[in-house]
């Protein structure tokens with residue numbers, strides 16, 4: 001049975017619909033990431049789970065009990081805010097213990113709990129300091145400590161890493177993952193960073209303009225994006241989304257891509273499924289991730305449907321571990337991911353391998369995935 | 372060559388600076404002159420003042436006018452000095468300032484962190500209170516004080532001052548709390564803190580600068596008020612400003628200018644002290660809203 005269940009949730013601010021018919025469920029101990037561009041309603045959704053914002057209609061249930069209408073302190077949740085929201089006039093220890101103090105937990109119990117959390121997060125030496133005397137990373141830890149000490153049913157995180165510098169962000173990301181593996185508490189985590197979403201989540205919900213675009217495991221989201229928005233949003237560098245035509249050829253369908261100053265490139269699909277057949281002779285959007293577009297030597301040997309084509313390389317971007325090459329297909333720039341030591345330079349024509357197992361196809365009108 | 376021009380520049384700089392100081396000193400003297408006249412003449416016997424030289428230092432120094440102004444001068448018909456009225460003012464100002472500041476802080480808290488439908492209209496109406504000339508409300512206020520049985524009492528004056536200060540105190544606190552991070556309030560809500568707990572434990576400890584501003588503002592206005600004091604006070608609740616007026620206008624006998632000067636300084640002393648002690652915080656508090664930490 002699902003542990004956190006959001007059903008048919010709507011949220012309006014005045015006349016404006018901010019969240020529209022959201023349905024999400026997650027199992028106990030799961031790590032749900034809400035991801036989407038800025039302003040899509042992630043924080044609003046998290047705040048409705050916390051009870052900080054009332055919902056317009058629908059329901060939210062934790063462990064089988066509806067919490068809609070319950071005060072935030074009665075929902076057995078803990079929240080880490082983007083700005084950390086540490087009480088500036090209290091010490092670190094005071095911040096961590098404030099909730100317990102309000103609930104009338106005796107002093108010696110509070111001390112014990114503070115010490116335990118401080119040990120987990122290694123902030124024991126900071127307990128007597130005020131938040132203004134802490135670095136960004138330390139504040140972040142204290143904010144997590146304040147949540148951990150409650151030992152809630154659900155943790156809510158609102159972009160907890162977005163105020164940290166890049167290096168620290170990666171470290172803290174790993175640490176949050178480790179904490180989750182250790183505590184096994186259900187987490188709902190908001191971010192606009194798709195890499196954070198991919199690395200942390202057991203389930204991802206992609207939002208755009210208050211609509212749930214797709215809900216699934218990171219692999220589902222990455223490999224079978226429901227629409228062009230999800231395909232484009234998740235993954236870095238982003239998926240190549242190219243205008244193409246499907247044409248019948250010998251042995252099945254061909255994806256035909258226009259090329260500048262050359263005849264169109266035709267890629268035969270060996271494993272075409274039925275849905276795609278209906279689009280034979282029509283315009284489609286062909287989606288291929290950079291790592292599925294490689295030099296022939298670096299292509300996935302287990303791929304069932306590989307196609308090769310000669311392409312003119314326009315730009316080469318060595319990135320250390322890989323080399324990215326930019327060519328032009330279907331009227332758009334296309335990024336291919338080659339081996340780091342691929343001998344290639346701009347202006348050169350070279351053969352690229354398309355792993356069509358990993359390719360996805362979209363209807364250009366509805367933008368939904370066909371196959 | 373360049374050394375010479377630098378020399379000229381330096382000399383010009385010194386000249387400009389001297390000019391600035393001269394002007395500033397002139398203005399300072401201009402502003403301080405009345406105070407000087409008051410202090411000097413309050414320390415002279417009356418004969419010396421009659422000789423006509425207001426600016427001269429006393430030939431014979433005396434604090435008798437001060438003692439007289441404080442405890443024996445004729446105020447209206449009673450030879451009580453200003454002392455009882457000074458106490459009246461204190462008993463009026465302290466609760467009125469406290470009440471209006473606390474209510475203003477609560478209003479600011481609600482208007483920024485517990486927003487409700489129409490909150491901006493409520494705030495607009497409260498702002499209006501800052502612009503209403505007090506003369507307009509004299510008669511309705513008198514009626515209400517009469518109906519509640521508070522006419523002529525210090526409690527009545529406290530009430531009137533607290534209510535008419537509320538517009539300003541609400542404005543001060545609302546603008547200050549507007550910049551206060553709402554996430555802190557939300558964190559405290561999740562921690563289970565109640566409406567008043569959040570106010571007391573989270574907002575108030577960070578409100579030092581704006582409290583200072585509000586207290587100075589309210590203290591000065593209420594202490595210096597004459598209109599409400601003269602309209603609503605009774606025999607036992609006359610505030611200092613009104614008493615000072617009565618002292619100066621007492622028609623019996625000769626005009627004791629030295630006593631009047633001493634009385635005027637006594638009346639102004641508390642506000643002066645408040646400014647000297649906390650003026651720094653006043654400026655800092657006014658700036659605090661503008662520069663977010």
Ligand SMILES: Nc1ncnc2c1ncn2[C@@H]1O[C@H](COP(=O)(O)OP(=O)(O)O)[C@@H](O)[C@H]1O
Pocket residue numbers: 013018036037038039040041042043044045
């Ligand atoms: N209190 C509010 N009143 C009206 N609109 C709001 C309010 N809070 C947020 N919004 C709007 O709701 C949308 C979603 O906001 P939010 O959930 O904060 O987005 P994000 O995904 O960046 O966290 C935005 O368009 C924002 O302008």
Ligand SMILES: [Mg+2]
Pocket residue numbers: 042043044159
């Ligand atoms: Mg947000």
